[in-house]
Amino acid sequence: MSDTPRLPTEPAPGSAEAIPLAGLERSGARRALTPDEARRMAVKVHRVELAISLVLRVGVVASVLVIAVGLGLMFAHHGSWVRLGGPVSYRALTSASTAFPHSFGALGRALASGEGRGVVVLGVLILILTPVLRVAVGVISFAYEKDTPMALVTLFVLAVLVGSFFLAGA
Amino acid sequence: MTPLDFVVSLALISVAAGVLGSLVGLGGGVVIVPVLTLLYHVDIRLAIGASIVSVIATSSGAAAAYVRDRMANLRAGMFLEVATTTGALTGAYLTTLLPARFLFVFFGLILAYSSVSTFRRRHIDAPLTVSNDRIANYFNLHGSYHDLAEGREIAYKVVGTKLGLSIMYAAGLVSALLGIGSGALKVPAMDGAMHLPMKVSTATSNFMIGVTAAASAGVYFIRGQIDPIIAAPVAAGVLLGATVGARVLGRTTSKTIRILFVVVLVVISLEMLQKGFLA
Numbered sequence: 409m410s411d412t413p414r415l416p417t418e419p420a421p422g423s424a425e426a427i428p429l430a431g432l433e434r435s436g437a438r439r440a441l442t443p444d445e446a447r448r449m450a451v452k453v454h455r456v457e458l459a460i461s462l463v464l465r466v467g468v469v470a471s472v473l474v475i476a477v478g479l480g481l482m483f484a485h486h487g488s489w490v491r492l493g494g495p496v497s498y499r500a501l502t503s504a505s506t507a508f509p510h511s512f513g514a515l516g517r518a519l520a521s522g523e524g525r526g527v528v529v530l531g532v533l534i535l536i537l538t539p540v541l542r543v544a545v546g547v548i549s550f551a552y553e554k555d556t557p558m559a560l561v562t563l564f565v566l567a568v569l570v571g572s573f574f575l576a577g578a
Numbered sequence: 579m580t581p582l583d584f585v586v587s588l589a590l591i592s593v594a595a596g597v598l599g600s601l602v603g604l605g606g607g608v609v610i611v612p613v614l615t616l617l618y619h620v621d622i623r624l625a626i627g628a629s630i631v632s633v634i635a636t637s638s639g640a641a642a643a644y645v646r647d648r649m650a651n652l653r654a655g656m657f658l659e660v661a662t663t664t665g666a667l668t669g670a671y672l673t674t675l676l677p678a679r680f681l682f683v684f685f686g687l688i689l690a691y692s693s694v695s696t697f698r699r700r701h702i703d704a705p706l707t708v709s710n711d712r713i714a715n716y717f718n719l720h721g722s723y724h725d726l727a728e729g730r731e732i733a734y735k736v737v738g739t740k741l742g743l744s745i746m747y748a749a750g751l752v753s754a755l756l757g758i759g760s761g762a763l764k765v766p767a768m769d770g771a772m773h774l775p776m777k778v779s780t781a782t783s784n785f786m787i788g789v790t791a792a793a794s795a796g797v798y799f800i801r802g803q804i805d806p807i808i809a810a811p812v813a814a815g816v817l818l819g820a821t822v823g824a825r826v827l828g829r830t831t832s833k834t835i836r837i838l839f840v841v842v843l844v845v846i847s848l849e850m851l852q853k854g855f856l857a
Contacts, residue, residue, distance in 0.1 A: 454653065457648065463641035468639055468725075468817055471813065472813070472814055475814055483582060489581035489582055490580065490582045492728070498618075502805060505619060506805060510804065528810045529806050531813070532804060536795040539792040542638075546656055557717055557753075561660055564660055565659045565663050568640065568663040568664060568667055569792065569793055570798065
């Protein structure tokens with residue numbers, strides 16, 4: 409998007425707003441924040457937002473690139489898939505009995521032999537792991553900004569997510 | 579139809595699914611599952627696996643922009659994920675205990691009710707300026723966003739976090755049990771119970787659905803429901819569509835988004851009721 413992100417700016421030094429107040433720059437108050445506290449907090453939160461946005465963008469671009477390479481390999485290895493009126497119908501590849509890698513061992517073997525579908529599965533796994541990675545970056549970012557309540561909340565979410573992956577494997 | 583035709587046509591449909599999903603805060607499974615099963619006659623198990631991929635793609639593709647532009651409320655989203663992920667984990671255990679037919683009817687009715695209540699709020703979109711909600715104040719879940727359609731910064735306060743958390747828990751539960759409807763409950767929770775502005779609700783729902791879906795995606799991968807030749811065009815198309823949708827949301831009025839959301843909600847609710855009664 410060409411529109412630059414709008415963000416509450418920090419007051420210029422020397423202006424009336426820059427007078428330091430003993431305010432909060434993190435969560436944990438049992439009251440609503442004053443406008444000044446809220447503004448300084450928004451600046452900190454925006455740094456977390458930029459970090460998370462970056463993780464999401466990197467994950468998305470990486471997975472699209474890997475998936476595109478995988479698709480290219482698939483069609484390069486199977487010339488008949490591309491031919492119009494060719495002998496192969498897509499149905500053969502999307503039925504319940506279609507074989508494709510769905511364990512890490514099979515994925516490793518498919519990648520080692522340069523199979524396109526292995527590369528596609530790798531790209532899809534990168535996509536699946538992107539939200540998990542952004543939760544992890546959330547924990548680190550909130551901890552770095554010394555926002556303990558939010559860091560703990562995010563850590564809990566990460567623990568449940570990682571737990572669910574282990575449950576899936578079991 | 580050759581595999582190439584399949585990949586190209588499915589990618590084009592997925593672009594549309596991505597645009598719609600990113601605008602209304604749902605994963606695009608509403609579009610992907612019927613298209614794959616009815617149009618391409620793909621096995622339902624593989625269609626559901628593709629729908630999980632589509633949810634994650636919509637979420638990550640749109641949220642990259644929504645979070646950067648502060649359209650999504652990052653703090654509220656991450657806070658509420660506590661309830662959705664816990665709900666999803668509980669749901670994974672309950673799958674075999676509760677009859678799916680009953681659940682489809684139950685949540686079909688709940689979604690029908692929330693589509694009516696969402697529609698009735700279409701004229702009152704004024705955000706709150708004060709909040710006495712102790713949880714919202716403690717975690718400072720309030721926020722503001724720049725509304726391009728109205729051309730001004732809109733600040734809002736959050737209330738009703740307890741009710742919001744409860745609905746989010748149900749949203750996580752239902753997405754684990756039925757595989758659909760997680761965003762459909764998240765948006766009403768934020769828009770109705772917690773008084774977030776409509777566009778912030780759909781953007782934040784978008785941000786959150788990826789995490790809920792990722793929690794169950796591992797299971798789908800191991801069970802062999804993620805077929806690369808289906809997942810590849812879905813992921814690429816939806817990501818492109820979601821990126822486009824994320825540019826459109828800011829410029830669209832809240833009322834338009836609300837009406838669009840209600841229409842999609844009615845469709846999902848009918849789909850659930852049909853599954854419950856006819857299965």
